[in-house]
Amino acid sequence: MAEKKSQMTPLTYLDAGVNIDAGDALVDAIKPAAKKTNRPGANPDLGGFGGLFDLKAAGFTDPILVAATDGVGTKLELAQTVGQHRGLGIDLVAMCANDILAQGALPLFFLDYFATGKLEPDVAASIIEGVADGCLEAGCALIGGETAEMPGVYPAGGYDLAGFCVGAAERGQLLRSDQTKEGDVVLALPSSGVHANGFSLVRKVISTFELNLFEAAPFSSDIPLGEALLAPTRIYTDAVKAALSVGGITSVSHITGGGLIENPPRVFGDDLALRLDVRARPLPPVFRWLKQTAQLDVYELARTFNCGIGMLISVSPDKAEQVKDKIMQTGEDCWTAGEMVKRETDAVLLDHAEKACA
Numbered sequence: 001m002a003e004k005k006s007q008m009t010p011l012t013y014l015d016a017g018v019n020i021d022a023g024d025a026l027v028d029a030i031k032p033a034a035k036k037t038n039r040p041g042a043n044p045d046l047g048g049f050g051g052l053f054d055l056k057a058a059g060f061t062d063p064i065l066v067a068a069t070d071g072v073g074t075k076l077e078l079a080q081t082v083g084q085h086r087g088l089g090i091d092l093v094a095m096c097a098n099d100i101l102a103q104g105a106l107p108l109f110f111l112d113y114f115a116t117g118k119l120e121p122d123v124a125a126s127i128i129e130g131v132a133d134g135c136l137e138a139g140c141a142l143i144g145g146e147t148a149e150m151p152g153v154y155p156a157g158g159y160d161l162a163g164f165c166v167g168a169a170e171r172g173q174l175l176r177s178d179q180t181k182e183g184d185v186v187l188a189l190p191s192s193g194v195h196a197n198g199f200s201l202v203r204k205v206i207s208t209f210e211l212n213l214f215e216a217a218p219f220s221s222d223i224p225l226g227e228a229l230l231a232p233t234r235i236y237t238d239a240v241k242a243a244l245s246v247g248g249i250t251s252v253s254h255i256t257g258g259g260l261i262e263n264p265p266r267v268f269g270d271d272l273a274l275r276l277d278v279r280a281r282p283l284p285p286v287f288r289w290l291k292q293t294a295q296l297d298v299y300e301l302a303r304t305f306n307c308g309i310g311m312l313i314s315v316s317p318d319k320a321e322q323v324k325d326k327i328m329q330t331g332e333d334c335w336t337a338g339e340m341v342k343r344e345t346d347a348v349l350l351d352h353a354e355k356a357c358a
Helices: 020-035 075-082 086-101 121-138 199-208 225-229 237-246 285-294 298-304 317-329 353-357
Strands: 063-070 106-116 141-149 159-170 185-190 220-224 249-254 272-277 309-315 335-342 348-351
Touching (some): 063 086, 075 159, 075 199, 075 225, 086 106, 086 159, 086 237, 086 249, 086 309, 106 121, 121 141, 121 159, 185 317, 199 285, 220 225, 237 249, 237 309, 285 298, 298 353, 309 317, 309 335
Parallel strands (some): 106 141, 272 348
Antiparallel strands (some): 063 159, 249 309, 272 335
């Protein structure tokens, strides 16, 4: 039996691939980004064992809390390839905060989780600065997070992201699926692009056709393909807050994974269907390109991607124009996209889809 070698030199955590000093430096570097997200009720200081939030200081009397957690999917693989990371932080906040909004609540605070094989402080700082950007847009405070260096779990240069958001609404003000009625008008808010869903298919298209991410996008010649696809997810706090202030809102649907087919039915009853007239807005060029390149049929396109609609809001007919005007006063685009009808077959009906997507 071979004799075991004696270990003469003491081992450190750094020898095992974990740099505690780099982690400490990162915390110090991101504190200014976190502090700029401060809002009533938040304590923006990082470094403790938990983040604090005072609901009374935030103006709530009898609040119901709403929580959401999400990631950015395989969009991060694309970001790592082209070396553009900051937008992923915005995506991370958006995926969680928009889900909070869909309940009729407002986002209050956010925590992030960043895991990597080897900590690259510049990359991590860029992402967390993006998280702060997203928090500012969402109106929530970045009150903490976790950075995990995990050699052997993630490859060199690889990382993963997760986010956790908490919002609130006063008791009795949350949206319920039984509030939506036949005849309700459905308003649409535009997406900024693919957002953070469907990127496994996007990446399959890129690899299959050997596309260069640094060359001009086939659907937008003035911007590289990678940059165009990485457009950060839109955050709808101002628009939804404005809509709720008018009243008459019966549902809000965040169009994420499952696209226009699977998300809307989550917010209305089994006796109703959403009838969308997809001619109301042209199919954005990125989705037209994906449909043609991957030879997707309309159903597969609509079940995979948001197709240019990031959020749908149903509203009682007597309030529809007022809500639309109020939303547009925030600077957000908004249009009448359809209506709620009695369900006879499918839960979502896409009128004139083939013609609009041709």
